[in-house]
Amino acid sequence: MPAPPLLPDPTLLAGGAAGPRALRPLLDTVLTALAEGAAARCGPLPAGGPEAVTRRLLERCGPALPAHGTGAHDALHSLVGALAEGAADPADPHCAAHLHCPPLAVAAAADLAAAALNPSLDSWDQAPAASALERHLTSALAELVHPEGPAPDALVTSGGTEANLLGLLLARERLGPALRIICGANAHHSVHRAAWLLGLPAPTVLPTPRGILDPAAVADALAGLDALRCTTAAPAPALVVGTAGTTDAGAIDPLPALADTVAAHRDHRPTALHIDAAYGGPLLFSAAHRAKLTGLDRADSVTLDLHKLGWQPVAAGLLTVPETATLAPLGQRADYLNAEDDTEAGLPDLLGRSPRTTRRPDILKIAVTLRALGTTGLAALVDATCAAAAELAALIEAEPRLSLHSRPTISTVLFRPADATDEEVADIRRRLLTEGRAVLGRARARGADGRDTLWLKATLLNPHVQPGDLAALRKLVLDLSPPRPKGDQP
Numbered sequence: 001m002p003a004p005p006l007l008p009d010p011t012l013l014a015g016g017a018a019g020p021r022a023l024r025p026l027l028d029t030v031l032t033a034l035a036e037g038a039a040a041r042c043g044p045l046p047a048g049g050p051e052a053v054t055r056r057l058l059e060r061c062g063p064a065l066p067a068h069g070t071g072a073h074d075a076l077h078s079l080v081g082a083l084a085e086g087a088a089d090p091a092d093p094h095c096a097a098h099l100h101c102p103p104l105a106v107a108a109a110a111d112l113a114a115a116a117l118n119p120s121l122d123s124w125d126q127a128p129a130a131s132a133l134e135r136h137l138t139s140a141l142a143e144l145v146h147p148e149g150p151a152p153d154a155l156v157t158s159g160g161t162e163a164n165l166l167g168l169l170l171a172r173e174r175l176g177p178a179l180r181i182i183c184g185a186n187a188h189h190s191v192h193r194a195a196w197l198l199g200l201p202a203p204t205v206l207p208t209p210r211g212i213l214d215p216a217a218v219a220d221a222l223a224g225l226d227a228l229r230c231t232t233a234a235p236a237p238a239l240v241v242g243t244a245g246t247t248d249a250g251a252i253d254p255l256p257a258l259a260d261t262v263a264a265h266r267d268h269r270p271t272a273l274h275i276d277a278a279y280g281g282p283l284l285f286s287a288a289h290r291a292k293l294t295g296l297d298r299a300d301s302v303t304l305d306l307h308k309l310g311w312q313p314v315a316a317g318l319l320t321v322p323e324t325a326t327l328a329p330l331g332q333r334a335d336y337l338n339a340e341d342d343t344e345a346g347l348p349d350l351l352g353r354s355p356r357t358t359r360r361p362d363i364l365k366i367a368v369t370l371r372a373l374g375t376t377g378l379a380a381l382v383d384a385t386c387a388a389a390a391e392l393a394a395l396i397e398a399e400p401r402l403s404l405h406s407r408p409t410i411s412t413v414l415f416r417p418a419d420a421t422d423e424e425v426a427d428i429r430r431r432l433l434t435e436g437r438a439v440l441g442r443a444r445a446r447g448a449d450g451r452d453t454l455w456l457k458a459t460l461l462n463p464h465v466q467p468g469d470l471a472a473l474r475k476l477v478l479d480l481s482p483p484r485p486k487g488d489q490p
């Protein structure tokens with residue numbers, strides 16, 4: 001690797017008029033290291049498993065706390081290169097285990113500007129334009145989710161976990177500290193953790209054998225809460241948590257029926273509906289898929305992640321609400337950030353926009369993406385991704401040695417070698433990982449035969465995946481599958 005013509009001073013700053021001049025040669029080094037790392041990896045993830053990956057990384061990264069630095073070029077080249085070589089790269093069509101999206105180049109470029117400018121969204125004097133951009137975009141995104149208002153608003157979060165925590169927190173503040181949570185077995189684990197963090201009783205978990213909540217079971221659970229109180233007390237408030245796009249299967253709970261159930265119950269007890277649409281939410285952009293989210297607008301709060309089906313670098317989460325006043329409990333005073341007289345004099349008070357204090361301008365990459373692609377451009381990516389999942393499902397259905405769990409609702413395909421044992425399914429996944437051939441996920445789900453078994457999970461999020469990539473993925477699994485045709489018992 002020839003040394004660059006000018007060795008940049010590693011103490012130069014990223015901001016100011018001189019910042020770009022300092023950054024340009026460094027970016028060159030970064031981009032070269034990214035390209036070299038991807039070429040050296042030559043696949044969706046590094047081969048060899050955790051020990052080999054750690055060994056190669058440690059060889060390249062040097063001491064963790066060196067007394068004397070090696071300079072900006074060397075540090076970027078060796079560490080970025082090592083990280084790229086050892087990455088599970090969601091831009092590779094065979095990296096499809098999780099809701100781990102390949103970020104758009106335009107969004108990653110915007111994120112670089114966010115890092116260089118480094119606005120912090122806890123006070124206006126740290127983020128004058130960034131905070132205005134955030135207000136502009138959050139209300140528009142919230143309006144997409146809650147078109148009927150009355151005053152849609154959204155908070156930018158670090159992801160679905162924080163958004164779910166805020167959804168539960170706001171429900172508790174609105175409905176009272178005796179709040180009870182009802183969710184399905186299909187709900188994300190962060191709902192349970194949120195209840196624990198908030199000191200609420202553990203959620204009532206309803207079985208979801210078909211992968212989605214049964215509204216009749218929710219109604220029964222709501223009615224059953226009365227058994228928990230003594231006769232004189234008022235009915236305990238309740239929050240029903242539904243999911244639009246489950247992490248395991250991409251299934252969508254019956255949103256209109258859930259909203260009806262909650263509405264019918266409201267006469268009897270304070271009841272609210274939170275929908276975790278971390279995965280499925282961006283279907284709203286697509287005219288072809290939007291109808292799957294009918295009823296979402298009736299939720300009292302909605303979790304949305306744009307670092308999944310929105311192709312943003314982490315982090316890009318949102319919590320939307322139909323009425324901005326419901327966010328008031330997050331308000332907080334700290335004289336150095338939002339003194340009352342500053343607020344009265346017209347400086348926007350940002351501290352109530354998040355439970356965090358220092359906060360990145362994650363809105364910038366989202367705004368840049370929307371401006372660059374438009375909502376129709378984003379919809380085209382959603383449509384292409386869903387079409388790729390349908391295509392993979394069709395390829396699996398056509399192969400007698402593989403079983404398909406169900407046609408995908410969004411972009412998750414569960415499948416397994418016909419008649420394989422759970423151990424064999426788990427082993428196939430681990431072999432593909434350690435050999436560096438494919439990153440597939442796993443999910444436990446009930447099959448058509450009524451048995452709960454382990455499935456391989458392909459979570460497609462790469463809108464540029466080609467039919468040939470999907471056929472190759474199917475072949476990777478087939479080549480490791482036990483040689484038994486469907487129906488032949490082992």
Ligand SMILES: *Cc1c(COP(=O)(O)O)cnc(C)c1O
Nearest residue numbers: 159160161188245247276278279
């Ligand atoms: C991913 C996911 C979450 C958690 O979101 P993070 O962004 O990882 O914090 C919550 N709920 C669902 C349904 C998810 O898919």
